[in-house]
Amino acid sequence: TEVVIVPNPAAGGALVADAIVALVQRRPDAVLGLATGSSPLPVYEALRPHAALLRDVRGFALDEYVGLPAGHPQSYRAVIEREVIGPLGLDPARVRVPGDDLPATGADHETSLAEAGERYEAAIAAARGVDLQLLGIGATGHIGFNEPGSSFASRTRVKTLTEQTRRDNARFFTAPDEVPLHCITQGLGTILAARHLVLLAFGAAKAEALAAAVEGPVTSSLPGSAIQLHGRVTVVVDDAAASALR
Numbered sequence: 001t002e003v004v005i006v007p008n009p010a011a012g013g014a015l016v017a018d019a020i021v022a023l024v025q026r027r028p029d030a031v032l033g034l035a036t037g038s039s040p041l042p043v044y045e046a047l048r049p050h051a052a053l054l055r056d057v058r059g060f061a062l063d064e065y066v067g068l069p070a071g072h073p074q075s076y077r078a079v080i081e082r083e084v085i086g087p088l089g090l091d092p093a094r095v096r097v098p099g100d101d102l103p104a105t106g107a108d109h110e111t112s113l114a115e116a117g118e119r120y121e122a123a124i125a126a127a128r129g130v131d132l133q134l135l136g137i138g139a140t141g142h143i144g145f146n147e148p149g150s151s152f153a154s155r156t157r158v159k160t161l162t163e164q165t166r167r168d169n170a171r172f173f174t175a176p177d178e179v180p181l182h183c184i185t186q187g188l189g190t191i192l193a194a195r196h197l198v199l200l201a202f203g204a205a206k207a208e209a210l211a212a213a214v215e216g217p218v219t220s221s222l223p224g225s226a227i228q229l230h231g232r233v234t235v236v237v238d239d240a241a242a243s244a245l246r
């Protein structure tokens with residue numbers, strides 16, 4: 001694992017954007033693993049001047065809430081459209097979010113939801129896997145929405161969000177109760193199959209989870225520690241997020 005300490009999130013964003021640009025220059029239809037939340041925003045920001053290069057890029061988001069009304073502005077499909085597809089000029093048809101192929105409601109919805117994970121895995125495989133996977137880390141140590149206890153072999157599936165994660169994400173909603181109880185997320189096994197993992201963490205609130213993920217025991221109690229099983233990982237942190245590293 002390579003740990004890069006940057007002076008601020010913008011510098012981290014620029015560094016990762018450079019890696020993505022280099023990848024896309026080699027492979028114009030590169031497959032990016034997209035994260036939502038705050039951590040990857042500086043990357044998307046820094047990619048804007050390179051939008052022309054990204055026309056053929058494909059994307060697979062890590063996760064999505066289950067149970068939000070269609071088109072809800074905080075659904076990750078909507079967030080990815082607003083922050084990634086729109087500003088970077090990606091082709092919306094080439095960017096997938098787990099569960100984005102579900103029928104709107106009804107009995108079909110439930111059956112289809114149970115199978116959505118498998119369909120997502122098949123779509124990633126058909127794109128011949130993820131070249132570069134962006135990751136953030138939650139205070140619980142989650143990556144994607146793989147909360148403590150998630151199997152290292154897990155694949156895209158429906159999960160229950162922890163109370164901690166629902167509280168952490170309440171800032172994006174008008175009321176804490178509005179945060180969904182469930183999500184559909186790439187599994188740790190899915191994430192580990194990407195060819196390059198890039199984990200971003202900024203701010204002191206991430207220091208403990210980050211240090212545990214990078215240096216602690218490899219354990220499903222700290223899902224982020226799964227990155228230690230991968231041969232190519234870049235961790236990009238500011239001083240505050242790096243402060244608990246030894």
Ligand code: F6R
Binds near residue numbers: 036039040062
């Ligand atoms: C988002 C995701 C989550 C976040 C994590 C950190 O798609 O999978 O694991 O990366 O919750 O969130 P931020 O970056 O908002 O602190």
